[in-house]
Amino acid sequence: MTAAATPLSAAPVPPGICYLSATEMARLIRDRKLSAREALEAHLKQIERVNPKVNAIVTLVPEMAREAARKADDLQARGAALGRLHGLPAAHKDLVETKGIRTTFGSPRFKDHIPASDDLIVQRIRAAGAITLGKTNTPEFGAGSQTFNTVFGATRNPYDLTKTCGGSSGGAAVALACGMIPIADGSDMGGSLRNPAAWCNVTGFRVSPGRVPNPMAMFAWSALSTAGPMARTVADVALLLSAMAGPDLRAPLSLPEEGAAFSRPLDRSFREVRVAWFKDLGGLPFDPRVRVVVEAQRKVFEDLGCIVETAEPDFSGADYAFKTLRAWGSAATHGEAFLANRKAYKDTLASEIVSGLKLTGSEVARAVTLHGQVWRRFQAFMERYEYFVLPTTQAPPFDINQEFLHEIGGVKLDSYIDWMKACWYLSVTGNPSISAPAGFTSEGLPVGLQIVGRNHADFSVLQLAHAFEQATNHVRRRPPVV
Numbered sequence: 294m295t296a297a298a299t300p301l302s303a304a305p306v307p308p309g310i311c312y313l314s315a316t317e318m319a320r321l322i323r324d325r326k327l328s329a330r331e332a333l334e335a336h337l338k339q340i341e342r343v344n345p346k347v348n349a350i351v352t353l354v355p356e357m358a359r360e361a362a363r364k365a366d367d368l369q370a371r372g373a374a375l376g377r378l379h380g381l382p383a384a385h386k387d388l389v390e391t392k393g394i395r396t397t398f399g400s401p402r403f404k405d406h407i408p409a410s411d412d413l414i415v416q417r418i419r420a421a422g423a424i425t426l427g428k429t430n431t432p433e434f435g436a437g438s439q440t441f442n443t444v445f446g447a448t449r450n451p452y453d454l455t456k457t458c459g460g461s462s463g464g465a466a467v468a469l470a471c472g473m474i475p476i477a478d479g480s481d482m483g484g485s486l487r488n489p490a491a492w493c494n495v496t497g498f499r500v501s502p503g504r505v506p507n508p509m510a511m512f513a514w515s516a517l518s519t520a521g522p523m524a525r526t527v528a529d530v531a532l533l534l535s536a537m538a539g540p541d542l543r544a545p546l547s548l549p550e551e552g553a554a555f556s557r558p559l560d561r562s563f564r565e566v567r568v569a570w571f572k573d574l575g576g577l578p579f580d581p582r583v584r585v586v587v588e589a590q591r592k593v594f595e596d597l598g599c600i601v602e603t604a605e606p607d608f609s610g611a612d613y614a615f616k617t618l619r620a621w622g623s624a625a626t627h628g629e630a631f632l633a634n635r636k637a638y639k640d641t642l643a644s645e646i647v648s649g650l651k652l653t654g655s656e657v658a659r660a661v662t663l664h665g666q667v668w669r670r671f672q673a674f675m676e677r678y679e680y681f682v683l684p685t686t687q688a689p690p691f692d693i694n695q696e697f698l699h700e701i702g703g704v705k706l707d708s709y710i711d712w713m714k715a716c717w718y719l720s721v722t723g724n725p726s727i728s729a730p731a732g733f734t735s736e737g738l739p740v741g742l743q744i745v746g747r748n749h750a751d752f753s754v755l756q757l758a759h760a761f762e763q764a765t766n767h768v769r770r771r772p773p774v775v
Contacts, residue, residue: 310335311472312771315381315529318475322369322380329365329380333358333424336382340426340473346454346774349467350384350474351430351445352395358382358426365422377536377556379422384474386462387428388435389520391415394425399433399442402630402637413508414478414520414537417552421536429464429477434627436642438488438713439696440464443639447693450492451772452739456690459489465523466493471775475524476533482518482619484685484716487728490523491685491741494770496758497523498530498727499720500538501548501749508543511626516546516723517618526768527729527759531555534751548749555752559759564598566757569674571683572605577714578704580688586732586740587684593764594682605681606674610663611721616708617652617660624649641696641709664721671722675747680757685728685741687715719743725751729758730767737773 310318310332321327337355344350365380390396390408392415397403411419419425430448432440440463441447448463450456451470458467462479466489469477479486481499490497502516510518522533538552570591573579594601623645631638631646638646675681688701698712699705706712719726724745731742744761746754762768 311339313475314526315475315524316532319377319379319381319532323375325369329362329424330359332380333362333382333426336426336473339471343471343473343775347449347451347467347471348446349429349448349464349471350427351387351464352428354394354425354427357393358424361424365424376420376422377532378418378476381423381476382426382474383418383423383476383478384427384429384465384468385415385418385425386465386477386479387431388461388480389415389478391425391428394428396428397444399431399435399444400637401443404444413541414505417537417539418478418533423476423536426474429462429468431461431464433639433642435461435480435482435485436623436639436645437461437697437709438484440489449693450690451774452494452737453690454774455693456738457492457693457695459492459686459690461485462497462523463489466490466495466497469493469495469523469525470772476529477523478520478533478537479523480518480520481720482717483615483710483720484713486521486523487685487716487726487741487743488713490728492690492739494730494739494768494772495523495525496527496530496727496729496762496768497521498534498755499725500534500751501725502723503544503546503548504725504751505534505537506541506544506547508541510544512622513545515618515622517615517622517720527727527755527762528559530727531559531755555755557752559756561756561760562598563757563760566599566680567678568594568599568601569604569678569681570601571681572603574605574683574715574718575608577687578701579684580701582689582734583684583687583740586734587742590731590742590761590765593761597760597764604678605683606671608667608718611667611718612714614660614663614667615717615721616710617656618664620645620649621652621657621660622649624652667721668723671724672748675724679747679753681745683743683745684715685743687712689734689736689738689740715743719745724748725754727754727758729761730765732765732767733770
């Protein structure tokens with residue numbers, strides 16, 4: 294972790310700051326009961342105390358953050374208009390570029406890279422008043438749902454330090470769970486917002502493609518990958534999304550709604566709302582420990598008034614479409630650099646790049662065609678149901694020294710991303726999907742539950758996730774490491 298040599302402030306701060314919700318923290322700052330500087334110092338102290346145990350925040354810029362917090366307090370004292378995130382400490386995933394702050398992408402090739410500009414989501418979060426304090430760990434180029442790299446090492450699960458936290462937004466999820474930040478950005482192609490959220494008992498939202506536009510995306514028309522918000526509660530996720538979301542003319546899939554649409558109250562009635570409950574996603578293996586926890590939540594939805602039916606769509610073709618388009622994207626992004634220095638890439642990503650370089654036009658065309666077919670079938674399925682509910686992951690967190698799962702329940706898996714299908718099947722549909730805390734295994738490991746909504750119905754997903762959270766309060770259980 295990179296940090297200035299200056300010692301942290303010894304000034305007293307109000308107790309319990311680090312586990313306030315972001316919405317409550319923002320309100321206290323707005324009401325002048327808490328200053329941006331006090332909030333920042335509390336979180337810097339928490340980072341100093343906890344981060345060495347988990348390795349979630351890998352680049353820390355305390356003096357830069359202190360200056361930003363001072364300016365935030367001065368602006369407020371002068372009566373300036375305040376952004377939605379005014380004074381909230383935040384950290385950015387180490388895949389997004391941050392002006393003047395090291396951005397490594399988890400790769401030794403970029404271990405000293407300091408960008409000259411901010412990515413759009415960083416611009417928006419800062420413009421809303423958040424205080425950047427550093428960067429969160431991610432696997433090399435975000436590939437794989439196990440957060441480790443040769444630059445910073447592995448990020449540990451705060452509920453069991455011998456286990457992985459998932460990924461690729463693993464550092465963000467752990468930092469949230471440990472009270473080191475109240476909000477965090479992330480990104481998701483195959484589950485990178487949802488998997489680590491599930492395994493760290495926080496909330497991660499894969500929003501509709503275009504909801505948080507990326508004007509710099511290499512594949513401007515691709516709907517597989519998207520940035521999104523992560524926080525401890527659904528209301529906090531909505532708060533962050535209200536700052537991140539909104540159209541951008543440089544992104545062709547950009548959705549027209551402004552971020553303010555997500556600042557509305559989340560409460561609503563779910564009486565007689567139809568919910569489809571998963572079976573096995575066409576025969577995927579699920580660890581019994583995950584099934585037990587998730588199945589126990591069905592009654593919660595019924596008690597909310599939902600009509601819950603066991604039903605699921607046909608995901609035929611999703612496997613070929615996702616793996617082919619993912620490999621194609623990896624080859625397009627890294628192919629030239631890979632051919633120049635193959636040893637600069639970890640084996641799993643290198644294999645994927647090689648597969649992508651070998652693809653023919655007809656193979657890519659088939660993947661694109663199947664992608665469209667899966668999308669149409671899923672939208673037809675969702676005409677009957679407003680929501681589809683399923684586990685976020687097919688297994689609990691695994692050993693920190695294991696790169697990926699090779700089998701689940703005795704069923705052997707073919708690739709390093711096969712254990713993530715419960716997430717990336719939904720990536721192929723493009724529908725908004727949130728991972729909410731669903732409880733714990735008998736060993737005390739967190740389990741997440743996905744709530745999937747209709748096409749572009751992001752706010753509706755937040756509403757049901759909020760109702761589920763209020764009914765269960767799984768989010769209140771803090772990790773032993775803190």
